[in-house]
Amino acid sequence: MAEKKADQFSAAVNCPIRQVLDRFGDKWSILVVELLSHKGRLRFSEIGQHIGDISQKMLTVTLRSLESDGLILREIFPEIPPRVEYELTPLGMSLVPQIESLTNWGKEHLETILHNRKTYELRQKKKITY
Amino acid sequence: MAEKKADQFSAAVNCPIRQVLDRFGDKWSILVVELLSHKGRLRFSEIGQHIGDISQKMLTVTLRSLESDGLILREIFPEIPPRVEYELTPLGMSLVPQIESLTNWGKEHLETILHNRKTYELRQKKKITY
DNA sequence: AGCCTTACTTACTTTTTAGTAACAATCGTG
DNA sequence: CACGATTGTTACTAAAAAGTAAGTAAGGCT
Numbered sequence: 001m002a003e004k005k006a007d008q009f010s011a012a013v014n015c016p017i018r019q020v021l022d023r024f025g026d027k028w029s030i031l032v033v034e035l036l037s038h039k040g041r042l043r044f045s046e047i048g049q050h051i052g053d054i055s056q057k058m059l060t061v062t063l064r065s066l067e068s069d070g071l072i073l074r075e076i077f078p079e080i081p082p083r084v085e086y087e088l089t090p091l092g093m094s095l096v097p098q099i100e101s102l103t104n105w106g107k108e109h110l111e112t113i114l115h116n117r118k119t120y121e122l123r124q125k126k127k128i129t130y
Numbered sequence: 131m132a133e134k135k136a137d138q139f140s141a142a143v144n145c146p147i148r149q150v151l152d153r154f155g156d157k158w159s160i161l162v163v164e165l166l167s168h169k170g171r172l173r174f175s176e177i178g179q180h181i182g183d184i185s186q187k188m189l190t191v192t193l194r195s196l197e198s199d200g201l202i203l204r205e206i207f208p209e210i211p212p213r214v215e216y217e218l219t220p221l222g223m224s225l226v227p228q229i230e231s232l233t234n235w236g237k238e239h240l241e242t243i244l245h246n247r248k249t250y251e252l253r254q255k256k257k258i259t260y
Numbered sequence: 261a262g263c264c265t266t267a268c269t270t271a272c273t274t275t276t277t278a279g280t281a282a283c284a285a286t287c288g289t290g
Numbered sequence: 291c292a293c294g295a296t297t298g299t300t301a302c303t304a305a306a307a308a309g310t311a312a313g314t315a316a317g318g319c320t
Contacts, residue, residue, distance in 0.1 A: 016233050016237045080286050084298090091242060105224065110149055113199045185310075186268070206267095210318075212316085
């Protein structure tokens with residue numbers, strides 16, 4: 001099935017959804033954007049504390065790629081101990097409404113989804129045990 | 131840094147964004163929803179052909195989890211060779227606008243992002259080679 | 261009898277992603 | 291002169307996601 005040529009429609013191999021997902025489908029990027037959109041400007045350690053369970057390494061990686069894409073700005077203060085602050089750029093801010101709209105959908109429907117999953121499990125068990 | 135307690139704000143450990151990402155951050159789910167929203171009702175092999183580079187296994191896995199969540203409906207026709215058709219449920223359809231809005235953001239800004247990445251790379255090289 | 265079709269399933273391998281823990285840099289402080 | 295503070299980096303490991311290829315079912319066709 002692989003190797004087939006995709007058509008001109010949206011699921012095609014190089015469509016923009018896939019590029020967006022490739023970039024933001026990771027575990028932390030969207031979370032960091034969301035956080036900065038609420039808090040404005042934060043330093044490295046503050047972001048880590050707010051998220052709560054991100055490792056230093058992943059925080060660095062995530063911030064670097066967001067910076068590289070131009071979604072956040074990184075400002076270094078030449079002090080000791082070092083201080084580095086991050087904030088959204090206008091481009092980063094332009095992503096926020098989209099994230100919020102996804103989040104709102106989640107808030108609205110996740111309960112239903114969880115319920116559906118349970119129902120589905122039960123249906124499966126019945127069929128197998130039968 | 132891990133093990134910290136997250137606060138009441140949006141980046142907290144169990145916030146809805148994370149649940150949405152955990153579920154739809156995979157490679158194919160959103161793509162299948164998008165495809166079905168454009169094409170209506172498709173059988174297994176048609177979905178595979180439209181996407182172009184998904185393996186049978188991943189298509190099955192993706193369709194199962196979408197079905198389990200109640201986003202798509204699966205109808206089996208007891209024929210030989212077998213025919214199975216998939217279509218969005220109302221819940222699945224309710225996700226479509228959110229996906230489209232993300233996609234549109236991508237279409238609008240991906241060029242800028244690609245450009246930013248190149249610029250960033252150059253800046254890094256300069257600093258290192260200097 | 262053997263091959264075709266479709267929609268899977270299974271076992272196994274590869275690739276990607278993320279986590280862990282130790283170390284670096286640097287200055288002020290005790 | 292070791293220690294703490296902060297923002298990293300690095301090497302290594304673990305876990306998750308995805309890919310590959312073979313097999314299954316069941317009846318129709320030749």
